[in-house]
Amino acid sequence: MKTRLLLVPLLALAAPAAAQHTELIGQVGASFSQYRGSGTEATSFGNYRSYAGSERGYTNNPYGSRLGTGFALGGRVQRVGRR
Numbered sequence: 001m002k003t004r005l006l007l008v009p010l011l012a013l014a015a016p017a018a019a020q021h022t023e024l025i026g027q028v029g030a031s032f033s034q035y036r037g038s039g040t041e042a043t044s045f046g047n048y049r050s051y052a053g054s055e056r057g058y059t060n061n062p063y064g065s066r067l068g069t070g071f072a073l074g075g076r077v078q079r080v081g082r083r
Contacts, residue, residue, distance in 0.1 A: 020081040029072040040065040 041061040048057035 020079065023076075023078045023080055025076045025078070027072070027074040029070075029074075031070040031072075033068045033070075035063040035065065037063070039063060 039061060040063055042065060044059055044061050044064050046057055046059050048055060050056075
């Protein structure tokens with residue numbers, strides 16, 4: 001009988017702890033892009049010059065016509081509780 005009386009308060013204390021859990025979230029992404037238009041170039045190159053100790057440079061056209069790809073990975077671990 002004593003163990004049953006002690007078991008009820010212990011279960012009441014353990015119930016909020018049982019509401020907590022851990023979430024694992026993962027994400028994967030891929031992207032493809034291509035610039036199309038009248039200002040595209042088959043190749044891009046950088047032009048640099050040095051004048052009076054300062055370097056200056058520019059790119060003839062940063063928007064190439066080639067296909068671009070991207071890849072992303074992400075993850076999160078989160079402890080979720082009652083509050």
